[in-house]
Amino acid sequence: MTQQTSTDSTAQPAPDAPVVVERDGGVATVRFNRPDAMNSLGVATKEALLAALTEVAEDEDVRCVVLAGSGRAFCVGQDLREHVGMLQSGDESLWETVPKHYNPVVTLLATMNKPVVAALNGVAAGAGAAFAMAADFRVMVEGAGLNLAFAGIALSCDSGSSWWLPRLVGPARAKELLLLPRTVPAAECLELGLVTKVVAAEELEGAVRELAGQLAAGPTLAYGSIRRAVAFSAGHDLGASLANEAELMALTGASADHRAAVDAFLAKEKPVFTGR
Numbered sequence: 001m002t003q004q005t006s007t008d009s010t011a012q013p014a015p016d017a018p019v020v021v022e023r024d025g026g027v028a029t030v031r032f033n034r035p036d037a038m039n040s041l042g043v044a045t046k047e048a049l050l051a052a053l054t055e056v057a058e059d060e061d062v063r064c065v066v067l068a069g070s071g072r073a074f075c076v077g078q079d080l081r082e083h084v085g086m087l088q089s090g091d092e093s094l095w096e097t098v099p100k101h102y103n104p105v106v107t108l109l110a111t112m113n114k115p116v117v118a119a120l121n122g123v124a125a126g127a128g129a130a131f132a133m134a135a136d137f138r139v140m141v142e143g144a145g146l147n148l149a150f151a152g153i154a155l156s157c158d159s160g161s162s163w164w165l166p167r168l169v170g171p172a173r174a175k176e177l178l179l180l181p182r183t184v185p186a187a188e189c190l191e192l193g194l195v196t197k198v199v200a201a202e203e204l205e206g207a208v209r210e211l212a213g214q215l216a217a218g219p220t221l222a223y224g225s226i227r228r229a230v231a232f233s234a235g236h237d238l239g240a241s242l243a244n245e246a247e248l249m250a251l252t253g254a255s256a257d258h259r260a261a262v263d264a265f266l267a268k269e270k271p272v273f274t275g276r
Contacts, residue, residue, distance in 0.1 A: 017033055017048070018032070018033055018042070018044050018045040018049075019031065019032060019033055019045060019048035019049050019051075019052050020033050020052075021052050021056065023062075024209075025213075025216060026061065026062060026063035026064060026216035026217070026275070027062070027063070027064050027065075027066060027209075027212045027213065027216045028056040028059070028062040028064075028065050028066070029065075029067075029068055029119075030049070030052045030053060030056060030065060030066070030067050030068070031067075031068045031069065031070055032045070032049075032068070032069045032070060032074070032075050033070050034070075035069075035070045035071025035072070035073075036071070037079065038071070038072070038073035038075075038076040038122075038123075039069045039070065039071065039073050039074065039075040039076065039128070040075070040076050040077065040078065040079035040080070040081075041075065041077060041078050041079055041127060041128070042079035042082045043082065043097070043101075045079070046102070046105070047101070049101075049105055050101060050104055050108075053065075053105060053108040053109065053112070054108065056112075057112035057113070057114070060275070060276070062114065063215070063216040063217075063218075063275045064114060064115050064116075064117065064212045064215040064216040064220075065112065065114060065115070065116045065117070066116075066117045066118075066119055066208055066212050067109065067116065067117070067118045067119070067131060067132070067135060068118075068119040068121065068208070069119075069120075069121050069122060070121075071121075071122070072121075072122045073121075073122040073123050073124075073128075074118075074119075074120045074121055074122050074123065074124040074128055074132065074144070075124055075125070075127070075128025075131060076123060076124075076126065076128055076149075077125045077126025077127040077128045077129070077149060078097075078126060078127060080153070098158050098159075102127055102130075102158055102159045103159075105131065105159070106130060106131065106134050106159050106160045109131060109134035109135060110134045110160070110227075110231060111227070111228055111231060112224070113220070113221065113224030113225075114220050114223060114224050114275075115136045115137070115215045115218075115220075115223045115224075115227065116134070116135040116136050116137075117135055117136065117137045117138075117208060117211055117212050117215070118132040118135035118137070118138045118139070119139055119204060119208040120132060120138055120139065120141065120144050120195065121141055121144065121201070121204055122141070122143075122144050123144055123145050123146075123147060123183060124144070124146050124147070125146070125147040125148075125149045126147070126148070126149045126150060126159075127158060127159040129146045129147060129148055129149075129161070130157075130158070130159030130160050130161045130164065131159065133160070133161070133164035133165070133168065133194070134159075134160060134164065136227060137196045137197075137211060138195040138196050138197075139195070139196060139197045139198075139199060139204065139207050139208050139211065140186050140189060140190075140195040140197070140198050140199075141198070141199060141201045141204050142187075142198055142199070142200055143186065143201065144186050145183040145184050145185045145186060145189065146183070146184045146189055146194055146195075147181055147182065147183040147184065148161055148165070148177045148178050148181050149181045150178065150181065151178060151179055151180075151181050152181045157178055161178065162174075162178075165177060165178065167234065168192070168193050168194055169192050169193060169194065173192065186198045218273055219252075219255070219257040219258075219273045220257075220273070220275030220276070221251070221255050221257060221275065221276060222252045222255070222257065222258075225248040225252050226248075228248070229241075229244060229245055229248055232244045233245075255276060256274055256276045257273045257274060257275065257276065260272060260273060260274070261273075
């Protein structure tokens with residue numbers, strides 16, 4: 001289950017919920033809340049994460065989503081203790097988790113009709129790293145890192161890693177990071193384009209709040225349409241991409257935010273967007 005907190009952005013997560021949702025105006029923070037387990041992904045956490053992301057994606061009052069961790073890690077991927085137990089017991093549901101949990105989570109992160117920011121307070125590994133790559137922006141603290149850890153436990157990659165990495169760093173570097181997994185430090189992540197910004201640990205909350213606030217005050221429908229256009233064009237030819245752009249242009253052209261922007265331009269004022 002997920003736990004709701006108040007609109008006070010300093011509210012503390014409930015101690016027993018694996019994922020919490022914190023709301024502050026138009027910003028919803030979906031936070032992993034298993035700090036003692038480095039926010040690893042057991043079945044309960046994956047189900048709570050999927051429910052939380054579905055909730056904020058469908059909520060029109062939420063205009064920006066932040067995915068964050070608690071404690072010293074962002075998310076280290078699959079809960080290996082649970083994984084080993086399920087392997088030893090012969091639980092076949094173990095191999096259903098990719099289509100049942102990981103794929104829907106990544107799809108929501110990548111395609112919800114509003115921007116997504118990943119606040120990387122510590123290491124992001126395996127599926128945790130892939131979740132971060134599905135966001136539009138990744139703000140990482142100094143001392144954190146990304147690790148595409150799959151091959152280290154003799155597994156293929158999942159959660160869109162094979163899709164995001166080549167687009168961020170190129171096919172050759174992507175295979176290097178996947179076949180020879182290591183923790184890529186923050187400075188190198190920034191150099192490679194894996195993260196948007198690196199900040200000191202004490203600056204993370206303020207930097208994410210400022211970015212998320214800016215996005216939440218913007219034209220939400222336009223932001224969502226742009227991110228969906230980019231995703232669509234990555235897998236389609238020019239003609240199909242142009243047709244998709246035309247549809248999204250008609251959609252956003254009929255929005256209240258577009259009208260507000262035009263009226264503000266004519267009046268030489270700053271537009272106020274409602275996200276619709």
